[in-house]
Amino acid sequence: MTSGFFWLDTFVKVAIALGFMLGLALPVIYAELKIMAHMQNRVGPYYAGGRWGWAQPIADGLKFVQKExxxxxxxxxxxxxxxxxxxxxxxxxxxxxxxxxxxxxxxxxxxxxxxxxxxxxxxxxxxxxxxxxxxxxxxxxxxxxxxxxxxxxxxxxxxxxxxxxxxxxxxxxxxxxxxxxxxxxxxxxxxxxxxxxxxxxxxxxxxxxxxxxxxxxxxxxxxxxxxxxxxxxxxxxxxxxxxxxxxxxxxxxxxxxxxxxxxxxxxxxxxxxxxxxxxxxxxxxxxxxxxxxxxxxxxxxxxxxxxxxxxxxxxxxxxxxxxxxxxxxxxxxxxxxx
Amino acid sequence: MRNEYFGDYVTVAVFLLAGVGLVAGGIMAARVVAPSRPNVLKSTVYESGIEPTGGGWNQSHIRYYIFALLFLIFDVEAVFLFPWAVSLDTFAEAGQGVLIYFEMVAFVLILLLGLIYAIRKGVLQWE
Incomplete structure (x- = not known):
């Protein structure tokens, strides 16, 4: 591996890892809300984002940012x-x-x-x-x-x-x-x-x-x-x-x-x-x-x-x-x- | 990077820095968006709505200390087990597999005896 590519390589990998953390955590939070709800005979999130409450984890995240x-x-x-x-x-x-x-x-x-x-x-x-x-x-x-x-x-x-x-x-x-x-x-x-x-x-x-x-x-x-x-x-x-x-x-x-x-x-x-x-x-x-x-x-x-x-x-x-x-x-x- | 060896360390360090950046970025964003109107009541500790009594750092159960001691023993054991696990194949090929295997059996059994002693002594009993 040449020295020029090492840093580029590493930064791309870090970006992918960050993407994994954020990009997968949100679907998993949503899956938890929905799957648990259905296992307990509830509907779960329903309104955020329009259909099936798909935007619920995003809304939760934004809510945290604007708290004191x-x-x-x-x-x-x-x-x-x-x-x-x-x-x-x-x-x-x-x-x-x-x-x-x-x-x-x-x-x-x-x-x-x-x-x-x-x-x-x-x-x-x-x-x-x-x-x-x-x-x-x-x-x-x-x-x-x-x-x-x-x-x-x-x-x-x-x-x-x-x-x-x-x-x-x-x-x-x-x-x-x-x-x-x-x-x-x-x-x-x-x-x-x-x-x-x-x-x-x-x-x-x-x-x-x-x-x-x-x-x-x-x-x-x-x-x-x-x-x-x-x-x-x-x-x-x-x-x-x-x-x-x-x-x-x-x-x-x-x-x-x-x-x-x-x-x-x-x-x-x-x-x-x-x-x-x-x-x-x-x-x-x-x-x-x-x-x-x-x-x-x-x-x-x-x-x-x-x-x-x-x-x-x-x-x-x-x-x-x-x-x-x-x-x-x-x-x-x-x-x-x- | 000139050297593969340091590349490992640098990669891990860059990942750790990215973690710092993620938290710092979130806190910066909150500083822009979130309100900040501190007052005395807000900055007291939360005790389910009742006025907090005494300090926050009160005495706690000694049991947790004993768990930490037990953990230390077994964690150090694991440090010995990992090199053994990787080199087991090499020794087996050299015809010394049985010897190396039974040395570890003796080691693990002595530690298990220690665990049994701790349990019989009542470390896990809560009263």
């Missing part, structure tokens, strides 16, 4: 103002390593999977900063709950990814997709199977549960439990600062769904499509697979009741972490034995 930006007098103002930056930075940086095609990746880092986990856990810091700096009792409790939950579910998430790394033998996400597109020969048949069908089903289940918890979505929304903590660590935030937390939540839902698609569902790879076309078809394939995961998360949201704080910690420490450790040992046993 308040910082509580007692708050630790510098920390209070920095927190949304930290959360958004942690979210957008995930998009660096997600491959949309064999060559369509912002940067194929050798440490891809590791980088992804490291950078997304910085968001925890932002949440803790928001909770602590607000000088509000609800915020403090919400922030502590959020931190305890995010670190507890960070571990199953990490160990599930580790099981995939053992099977693929690489941490590069492109390498992981290539490992899934390699043909497996069983007797006379030779097929390419995604990892979910070749022994990673337990890792997949653990990853999706931990992902829903990392996103603090129902049933894991103790940190912002409205009935007891108002809005948790977001109580004192208003205007654009609040909408940035909101955007980060949906953008990381999309990013993590794309990560699930990459790690477990074969990423940009589809059978029968010639390799030369994968760069064209790839983005659609990844988004399609991610859309399935997003729908599943919305479905969970409108189905399950909220977990109590001790049940939530129990699920992580007593079940998910031991199971995922044993899962790694089993998978690496097969990796060594075969």
């Amino acid at each position: 930006d308040l910082v509580p007098a007692d708050a630790d103002a510098p920390v209070f103002k920095t927190a949304p930056y930290v959360v958004i930075m942690a979210t957008i940086a995930i998009f660096v390593v997600i491959p949309l095609g064999p060559d369509l990746v912002a940067r194929d880092l050798d440490l891809g999977a590791f980088y992804l986990l490291a950078i997304s856990s910085i968001g925890t810091l932002g949440v803790l900063m928001a909770g602590w700096s607000s000088a509000n009792k609800y915020s403090l409790m919400g922030g502590l709950r959020a931190a305890a939950q995010l670190i507890a579910y960070e571990l199953p998430l990490l160990l599930a990814v580790l099981a995939v790394v053992v099977q693929a033998g690489t941490m590069s996400l492109t390498g992981i997709v290539e490992a899934q597109s390699a043909a497996i020969t069983i007797g006379p048949i030779s097929v390419s199977l995604p990892f979910i069908l070749t022994g990673q089903i337990i890792s997949f289940v653990i990853f999706v549960i931990a992902m829903v918890a990392e996103l603090s979505r129902i049933p894991f929304d103790m940190p912002i439990a409205e009935s007891e903590l108002t809005m948790g660590y977001l109580t004192e935030y208003s205007s654009v600062r609040f909408s940035m937390f909101f955007l980060a939540e949906y953008a990381s839902l999309i990013a993590l769904s794309m990560v699930v698609a990459t790690l477990f569902l074969g990423g940009y790879f589809v059978p029968l499509v010639p390799e030369a076309w994968l760069n064209l078809v790839g983005p659609m394939v990844v988004l399609g697979k991610a859309a399935l995961i997003v729908f599943f998360v919305l479905w969970i949201r409108s189905t399950f009741p909220r977990l109590r704080e001790d049940q939530l910690q129990n699920l992580a420490w007593r079940w998910l972490i031991p199971i995922s450790l044993v899962n790694i040992l089993v998978i690496s046993f097969f990796a060594v034995a075969i």
